[in-house]
Amino acid sequence: MTNYTPQQARYFAEQVSLMRPQSSFESIASAMSGVKVDLNPHQVNAAMFAVKSPLSNGAILADEVGLGKTIEAGLVLAQYWAERRRKILLIVPASLRMQWRQELEDKFYIDSILMESKEFNQQRKSGVRNPFEVPNKVVICSYDFAARKSSEIKAISWDLVIMDEAHRLRNVYKTSNVTGNKLKGALRGRKKLLLTATPLQNNLMELYGLVSIIDDHVFGDAKTFREMYVSVRNTEIRNKNLQARLHAFCQRTLRSQVTEYVRYTNRIALLQEYTPSADEEKLYNFISEYLQTDKLYALPEGQRTLITMVLRKLLASSSFAISGTLNSLIDRLNNLLSGIESELDLDDYDAIDDLDDSFDDDILTADLVRDRDGIKKELAQLEEYATLAQSITQNSKGENLLTALQKGFEETEKLGGQRKAVIFTESRRTQDYLYNLLSNNGYAGQIVFLNGSNNDANSKRILNEWKKRHENDGRVSGSRTADLKASVVEEFRDRANILIGTEAAAEGINLQFCSLIVNYDLPWNPQRIEQRIGRCHRYGQKNDVVVINFLNRKNAADVRVYQLLDQKFRLFSGVFGSSDDVLGSIESGVDFEKRIAGIYQNCKTSDEITQEFDELQEEMSEAINEKMTQARQTILENFDEDVAARLKDCKASTVASMDTYTRWLYYFFLIHGAKQVEPLDQHRFRVEKDGKVKIYNLDWKSAEEAGDVFLRKDDQLYSDWLAEAKGTPLSTPMIEFNYSGESTRNIGFFNAHPQLEGMLSIDKLSYEGLGEEEHLVFTVICNDGTELDDDLVNRMLELPGTIVGDCPAETSEFADKRTTLLNLQQQQVEESNKQYYLEECDKLDAYSEDLKEGLKHDLKDLKKAITEKSKEFRSSTNLPLADMLAMKDDIDKMKKKRKAMERDINKREDEIDEMNEQLQAEIRDKLKGNSVLTHVMTLGFRLR
Template sequence: MIVQSNHVAGMDLHLVEFPEQQVRRWLPWYVLSLVPSVKQRFLTGQLDASCTSERARLRILAHLFQHWQQNTGALSNLDIDPLPHQIHLVHHILNSGNYNWLVADDVGLGKTIEAGMLIYALRQRKEARRVLIITPSGLTTQWQEELSSRFDLHDFKIYGRDFTIRKASHWHDHSHDYVIGSMDQLKQAHHLEMLLHAEPWDLVLVDEAHRLSRRQYGLKLDASERFDLVKELRRREKIESLVLLTATPHQGMQDKFTALLELLRPELRDELQLIDLNPDLLGEMVIRNYKSDVTDKEGNFIFQGKTTHAVEVPTSEESREFDKSLQSYLKKGYRAGASLGRTGNAIGFVMTVYRKLAASSVAAIHQSLINRLERLELELEEQEDYDTDPYEDHRYQGESEETTARLISEGEEEFFSGEKEHLEDLIRRAQALNENDLKLQSFMQTIIQSTLVKSAEERVLIFTEYRTTQSYLAKALAERFGAATVHLINGSMSLDERMAAIEEFESAGQFLVSTEAGGEGLNLHRQCHIMINYDLPWNPMRLVQRIGRLYRYGQRKRVVVLNVNSKGTLDEDIIAMMYDRLNQVVTDMAHVQGDEFNENLKDDILGEMADMASLEEIIEKSQQQDIRRTQQRIDDALERAREAASLQRDLFEHAASFNAAIFNEQIVVTEEHLKSFISGMCRILEIELDTAYLKGSAWRLRFPIHLKEKFNLTRAIHSITFDRELSRQREDIELINYNSEFFRALIDIATSIDFGGKLASTGLKIRPRQSIIFAALLRWQNEAGRRMSEEFSLFLDAAGEIRLNPVEVQEWLLHDSEDVPPPAYDKEVARQSFLGLHNHCAQRVGRNMGSGLIPERIDPISILWASTDEEAPVDSYVDQ
């Protein structure tokens, strides 16, 4: 478009704007030629030989593909099949005007896929030339593999493994533009100091961002080193845009949640302190989707449901007597620890771990008691150091407790007088129970047997907190079903070893016995839908995370969860009571609109309640209280968690989220669009097309000689497919996506000036008989003039009533379009029609202005008169 003219030294120069590239150039008059715009053609009724409705349809499709790729990256050669909520999330962030967001989707909704799509799309836009991903240490390799295998992003390197920076200047090497780093390594003073010398990052993405913790106590702020890591990067202006990923951003702690929001938008600190008074602000910062809301592309809910059963196993008089003796031992131990003050905390810690081990398996407590007695009877030269501080990574809590308790127990002094004799009695009782373990017998003979009754090859995931119990179960399963059927995951294994165990389990195994090391970050749903929890964690959130390994997107079966429950001992009764009360509260909250019960909503609420209810500490203190007092404390904690969950739900009502109704208004590119476009372009270009090749799974194209060079082909016959798996198997068949040179060449042709299709008249069965289809790109920019957002829309103007992307027009896009005679040209009618459509678009641009977004322009693509096809062909009108 010419926006300004000037006459200099006898030469006419014109300032020409190229909207797609967002550039302006002064050019001499003789390099320019007049091309009527869409608006000009419509206002003057200019039809020519290339103004056919089929060319208009193909032109619109080509622009749709360009827009879809730019805003989602979903047409690239990616090993993903994105769901509507994932597409919406990426599209929403890219078109929001800023890239600082908290992505708080439920566990299992594919936050890694969403993050990968976002990174890929930003790189396509050339807006992510430098990216830093900060993750827990155990997930760095997984992130690298996901980005490489799914998104074809092979240049991400892991800091500390693939490279290490020892001099600040080394960061300026462009081979370090795409980095994955462990938050616990980068937070260390030396590494952080080096990192602060790096060039600013276009995008910093933090996985499991709830680990960035800052609490407020009165006027004092207590921040973790992980929080300070990101805060310091922000403060030093090393972050252009920040994306935080976490399924549990609130955790019932408003100050902690607000701290995360401050990292996103430091300039809004004062407003964020009063977020309750202005919750609409969350809509520009937080996006949250729930399992109960998301659907597939056909509108079907993607989760097949979950069934949870509590399986009670029998207890014996011997087990109850053992528990009484153990409770007596524990009370003496707790009293001994308390009498020593702070130095006695270690003894109390050991007593608590013994309780957990006893609730896990008789084998686990039996072995720990033996270890303790042996250490009392041996003279140790030197005792190892130990640390009872909170665990950096809660996935290894059980294993860490087990190890730390053993180290503390390696003292040669009794915790209390007579401990040795008490241990001998407990070991004798535990030995007898071990020889006739009713819990293991029930697990093997009843639970496993009933699980395999329908299919002897069914795969089963088994969780326990402790390594001793894991070994105990693995041995029993191996003896019964063979060692080759049993595989393990625990904290002693590297990520590569864990992934290898999963691969063996999914390919040829039958049982995967895992500690909490497999409870988060690893996906096990592809070949398994049955989970057995041999012990129940004292922290309910860990149970939710375990279930999330199977109950996630891609799971094709109903998930079955079996919780082994052996009531009859004090702690196991308390744990069973806790889960029972939790289930009651969650079930009650999942009743909506009177008595209607929402099963999917229950799963959402369970995760929120488990995240907020601090029940582990209550159980730990239950040793000093009677069971009624413990029950009351659990009820009080659940009531507080219920209130916090309700407040969080009210707060997150204002967050952005997937809305199926709004999503359905958008034009979502499908395989049918691609097929329709290619078949239509082949007809226009006179390319012979055989759609029955390989039983329809591929298409064979025969090119005219003059097109073979244009498409850079060595042979006249070229095969294409829309099936990713087939393209992997056949190198001679090209997959149609945005990486396809053939596909991009067709788009270039369809969007070129010479292709036509800016104005046409098409037959469309619609009422009223005469309507207008208006295809346009609506664009927004920031205050610096940089394009930030773009929307592709089809408007139907039917007698002054304008609708956005109506179903009949979307359907028209998928089929060959037939020309019909245009209406009699009336200059004033055309002017009023265009003015009405343009004003409607302008109002939409104004309504959708977000934070930092201002209108840029409205670019018409094509206009079509849409009529019933009852009249004669349009041939006689073309010469006009």
């Protein structure tokens, strides 16, 4: 067996657990150990930008759509998590909550909790004072819920707050923006990471708003910003000045800048038109007219808008979807006649919770006055509709799916893709109908389901078989939801050809192996469509993606919705689907969806539909402001050659750091008795424990391909061996390292310096102040005066070693060198902190100058008003004397106000300087850190 010493075990234990400076490549490498992420250089660059200064209050990551802002935020989050700073809040659109939860669980192995009304109230009932106070879990909630619970959020000292789709807060500078201002107040002083592809859409004030959420002390007040940057003629100088002020807060990478690292495929749209049968059209018209009735007893008044929207979606899905819901409406009316107020069963629509989160919190209330005759009349109507719906056994839309699917498979295979398709519907009953339809037409045994519950027998079988296959490889998480999705996706990838999914399938799964998407039911929310297509058309997709959409040509509103989504939003075709401009112009996908629902509900003629959609399309055109697009390019986008050079350097540094960290882990495990796997691979090793053998793998892709256990930091084996290495008392030995016997190692420096001997001391300098960081300091003296750098020390300690005696006594020369190196490391920490301090001083000085400039603008405006008023006075000789005297009195008052303002400006400027000094004093207090020196080991070494 190859020999290693306790000193080597301790050395590698220190290296793999060292808390490195947060903004270093080594810190990224450490945090990324044990996560399933492909690191692209632009993502590492963005993550390091976000954490570069411990004094900063945050950053805006504004990469174009499709560059992986979720991964960038995940890298930052993983670093905080690894450093045990785990009070982390994620505020996201309601529709993205599950996706974020799944990404954290699947890629980063970080647990989270969805904080919504049900969970919040349950926690309160169980005695929890503040349900947002959750140990060792990321808290995820929607914007609306966060605003409603702003007082509870404010009470927690969050380590990090991430806000996705943050452009919805860009109007926070307006007092009317209630949600934005509630969140800004609740999160003031917390470190924030804002994610948005469109930080600037229609107005430069939006930049002011977003930056003010991160830090109130960047620009002056809103009025001053408007005067300095919005109401100016020389936009070129304005843009350069803004770019200089924003460079420390906003990072934006373009798709055109990363094509060397990321390949993007196209989207190809196919349209499948269909014409409903006479009975289907009759049913549609009946229910549409019913929903437009002023008073409906079957729909609780508090939720009528929400339920009407859901019913229209189910009506457009299939006769089977609306048939089941009609029965629920009938049951409610029968209960009302019996004096019982009951809720509607809308579980057929998987996305109901996301919609419900965006509507008012009206509770279901019983009607105060019962109109039994009215209820009976409505009941008779619904029973008639239900009978008609049940009589329809075939849907024209479904029959057309068979044609569309064959057409899609042919196109996909022509483009090199697999014969796999994901079909999206908004109804579980439609899902059942499509399963039977396809099974009876040549696809039996090739279909899997994904919905909010997956309680069918086939899904249960798939889950049980998946658990059995993976019982020993660490993939079974114990969460039924997560494991079920993983099992269905694996079944779809390896055995099935078709996945029929409700909205649940659009959240938190990656289907890069599939390149055919069928929107059987088309949502009105463009963000939901993008989310659906993004399951397949994402990083890692090798083929062009075919998107099939269904359209009822006889429905004028359906036609206009499709035209808007396809032609105006450009969702279905192109290099990367919808443009950033368009998606960014929609403040909330649900709000847009409500607007579409309103047109369906309120328009009864084709002319009314045309007029409403024309107005909506005109509003969308106005929202896409060409001048602001140009301003965004000038202010936020960097086209110089430095971008490419920086990304290349970032890639090289990341790869080097990851390789080094992997080697440390590999040798750490070998030293503890793990066995090398043949052929030799520095990612794989075999461990025998309690009579069982496991092959661990440090590379997640290789682990999945080979069926190994992917090693994570929270693995008990890792924790146990780390504690053992750090808890073992160390002697001060002489170690002989065997280089000549290592045929697989060829280190040029050691070849040139055979028989190398000397002394090595390793100390750990721990600093706690602005943040926490640790540094290993190596003091090495070779007997022949040869210099060894840190990398060569690491290479030497990787060699097999044997203790052959005691280390010689430390010389005064060695002690002096050790003291010098430790002082130098201390100075480097202080120098880094000094740079952070100077950057903050520059920011605060610019902020103070903005405020002073604002005061001067007010005085300048007053002087201008006096000049204009005086000119008017001199030319008003024809006015009556009384009017002239009144005008002169106004001028005198204005001059008096000017003198008072001139006196006040000096006083106000002094106050601004005092405020600046107070803010800088607070920063200086943060700089007062403590350094602790720990001696790790001393040893003599001999290379043989």
